């Protein structure tokens with residue numbers, strides 16, 4: 001019998017790629033999502049999934065009955081969106097996800113994977129790994145740490161819990177995000193004919209392709225429980241720590257448009273570099289897609305009209321600001337602050 005996996009946030013940028021990978025691997029998939037960015041990202045697989053339109057702060061325990069694994073991706077998904085209403089960010093990204101983990105455990109789910117972020121490290125000199133101190137600089141990063149601390153202690157022999165600290169993601173997906181730097185630069189070159197950076201682009205950042213980070217969730221639920229239970233893994237590859245100015249240069253080089261890349265002079269030293277040795281050592285996980293692959297697939301998606309740089313939904317913070325101001329991000333949920 002097919003195992004069932006719930007993907008919260010399954011209509012999102014990473015989720016919509018992950019749902020397809022799970023279907024390809026023979027899982028039954030339920031998607032728990034408010035569909036803030038619409039349902040189009042799952043249009044061609046809609047008949048193959050069980051969509052559940054609900055808030056993670058409101059989802060009922062019955063939804064988790066008979067489910068093998070939960071991949072918990074629903075969140076206000078970046079730093080600026082997290083600052084629009086910090087309390088809402090904590091309610092959803094921290095308490096909402098801890099609530100999901102509790103409900104999953106009570107319902108007898110075997111595996112739970114939290115979508116966390118390398119942003120928990122903040123800006124720090126030197127190389128960072130899972131043993132490094134965290135340094136949350138935003139509500140979004142703080143909520144990720146609190147969520148990790150809320151879900152990891154639930155791990156026991158019958159409930160395997162893992163947190164994945166994903167690098168900054170790039171590449172085409174079915175709900176597109178042009179607020180992510182690689183995608184933004186590629187979209188800007190395609191749409192405006194140039195990339196203009198105000199800063200000097202010196203900062204280092206860790207990156208990972210959307211298909212690679214999605215695959216990590218599957219590798220975790222298929223791994224020997226002893227290797228992943230109660231563990232935190234960074235998801236990415238050491239070679240994908242790249243300076244922002246080199247991302248811009250790569251966009252120009254890959255697309256044969258070096259002359260259209262302008263790197264500014266304003267100094268920016270807010271760097272961090274992350275090691276990904278643990279996931280490689282423990283799970284044998286290796287990324288399969290390069291920065292160049294991601295640039296090309298975003299470019300081709302734009303050329304084929306699969307996405308548009310001008311679509312208001314592709315900039316996460318702008319879209320959430322619009323939802324908040326037009327009162328569409330209302331909190332008509334039963335849950336009011338308690339974990340259960």
Ligand SMILES: NC(=O)c1ccc[n+]([C@@H]2O[C@H](COP(=O)([O-])OP(=O)(O)OC[C@H]3O[C@@H](n4cnc5c(N)ncnc54)[C@H](O)[C@@H]3O)[C@@H](O)[C@H]2O)c1
Pocket residue numbers: 008009010011012013014015032033034035036037054055056057072073074075076077078092096115116117118165166167168169170175177180316
């Ligand atoms: N994209 C990245 O670079 C990146 C990097 C590190 C970590 N992450 C984390 O990975 C996860 C997925 O990110 P993404 O880029 O796919 O984001 P996304 O914004 O594209 O997707 C998030 C999805 O969650 C849904 N959602 C939001 N709040 C909800 C709620 N209260 N109840 C139900 N559904 C809700 C949205 O409708 C959306 O479909 C997030 O937790 C994010 O913080 C992303």
